[in-house]
Amino acid sequence: MSPRLLRVLGWGSAAALGLLTVAVFVLVLIPAKNAVLPTRIKYGLVFDAGSTHTSLYIYRWPAHKENGTGIVSQVEACSVSGPGISSYADDPAGAGASLKPCLDKAMQVIPAEQQRETPTYLGATAGMRLLRAQNSSKAEQVFAEVSKAIGQYPVDFRGARILTGSEEGSFGWITVNYLLQTLVKFSFAEKWEQPQDTEVLGALDLGGASTQITFQPGGPVEDRNTSVFFRLYGTNYSLYSHSYLCYGQSQALKMLLAALHQASSSAEISHPCYPRGYQENLTVAELYDSPCVHAPGSASPGLVLRVTGTGEPGACGAAVQRLFSSSCGARGPCGLNGVYQPPVRGQFLAFSGFYHNLHFLNLTGGQSLSLVNATIWQICNSSWEQVQGLFPTASRGQLRDACPASSYTLTLLLQGYKFNSTTWPNIHFVQQVANVDVGWTLGCMLSLTNIIPSEPLTEVTELPRRIWIAATVLLAIMLILTFCLLTAMCYQRSSSGYEQL
The missing domain is CATH 3.30.420.150 (Exopolyphosphatase. Domain 2)
Known part of the structure; x- marks a missing residue:
């Protein structure tokens, strides 16, 4: 092999080694930065089993919460065909069967890998309160059948129960104030903040069998039976709330x-x-x-x-x-x-x-x-x-x-x-605020997110894009030089063989 070619190969090898050393220094000395992975989304289902009809609401929220409470949004609503579940007192199985079309729809909305962890609730209101007063055993049979029907789906079913009138009114109040951003709002700084000096609103609900009024009074509530306390987004609220059965x-x-x-x-x-x-x-x-x-x-x-x-x-x-x-x-x-x-x-x-x-x-x-x-x-x-x-x-x-x-x-x-x-x-x-139905179910879901464990934001170390580009260019140069070196070695071996001959 000629001395000139060897010198070239030597310089090429030295250059490759030098470039490799520089690449290592670049990757080590240039600081990495932390990037936040997209927050995982959680889903929840709430059945509103009213006196005249039933609806299923599908909600979702980021697994990371704001001051302990989820930022919940409505994905979809499904109206169950037929009357309220209390009307199935003499046909309990019919109450359960009536829920299935809406559950089928929910399974099409929620990703399959998240269905088994989706908390699902059924809240019955004044219609079932009346049925329980009339015939408690029939009310229990209706609940058993709706629970059986929901239990056939791959969700985290957490039970069917009758809401108290105070719960129904209070959850409606939470819905109203959440949608109007008096509890928490998205600021210009692109983060959720508690609004300052903002008055909360009262809520008036009229159902088929009961009516509710809930608001924040100007002074202390004198009757503890009508006093309600909430903690949402790190703030305590003291409310007056009362529900009147039979006045729906x-x-x-x-x-x-x-x-x-x-x-x-x-x-x-x-x-x-x-x-x-x-x-x-x-x-x-x-x-x-x-x-x-x-x-x-x-x-x-x-x-x-x-x-x-x-x-x-x-x-x-x-x-x-x-x-x-x-x-x-x-x-x-x-x-x-x-x-x-x-x-x-x-x-x-x-x-x-x-x-x-x-x-x-x-x-x-x-x-x-x-x-x-x-x-x-x-x-x-x-x-x-x-x-x-x-x-x-x-x-x-x-x-x-x-x-x-x-x-x-x-x-x-x-x-x-x-x-x-x-x-x-x-x-x-109003019927809706920001394309979301106003009622007790969203407030219920928000309240329940307080007890659903939060997931912290996940940070990963991410190298700047320019480092990856530089590393790719250096790798390409090294591969070219390696190819040249191997070619020269093969040439040298061939030349040696001809000289021996």
Whole structure:
């Protein structure tokens, strides 16, 4: 091999060694930086088993929490076909079967590898409270069947139970304030922070069998039975909350009809809240099928009652008002039926039945109290034909109840919860906030994230991108030089063989 070629190879080897040394120094001396891996997402399922229907809500939140509470968002909602689970008292298996289509949908949303760790809850409200009061064994059978149905799916089922009225009201309050970012908000610094000097809102919920009011009063709550404490995002909250069983819309209208029947003392009932000319028949057993109404001892369960609407706004309002007792006695400030309630304070979000009843009459856009009164008076003064003409796509039940439901809503807010012409503008009627349904389930999920273990952010050591580029270039140079060296060695061996020959 020629001396010149050897010198070249020597310089090439030396250069390769030098470049390798430089690469090592570069990789060692240039500091690495820490990078945060994307936070793992957790999922949760909550069934809202109400008195008239059931819905399944799918939520998710980052495994890393903010001050102990998850930042929860709604992924999807699924409405269960059929009535509420309390209606399956005589067919418990049907209650469980009704949930399966929505569970199937949830399994399509949640990644398969995370389904078994997805906490799943079923909360039943006033409908099951009434069934338990009526027949506790039937209520237990319904719960057994829905638990059996949910247990067939690969989720972390944590039980079905009846929420207390206080829980239902408080969870609704959490939902309202979370969605309006009065508990925690995303700042311009791109992080979640607790808002400063922000007033929380009250929550008004009207279901089929109960109604709830929850707000932060101006002073201490004097009745401990209506006092609720929460800790969310590192802050303590002291609230007033009360739930009235039997004063949800369906049960209240049943009480109204029962009172009219007992006042008539006959099988013919004139209903001043139903449109003029409307008629329907029902039996005594159908009317008195709830613990909220008590049949007179002389009434025969099979007796057919004929109900005729008379469309009288004044008489309707008076009949609805008689459902409430306005006496506070010696207990100081009170709300519905003499129950202790501090004066309402601040802004309120009214949802569920409050929203649906007034939205049907296009009264959820901030209308004045006088306009709301006038509109309800007009609908209550209408005939059956007029109501059908005004709302051609509505169901028979919606048309029949347009007057009594809106009258009851207004009376409950004014006479029951003690709003007035001054505080009326503070009520905001909503169905959703930021495309999320307003109700107790989101608040429940947020509260439950307090007891679901948090996962810390994971940091990994990440070399800067320029180092990887430099290392790749050096590796390529070294490979080229190695190839040249091997080629030269082969050439040298070949030359030596020819010289021997």
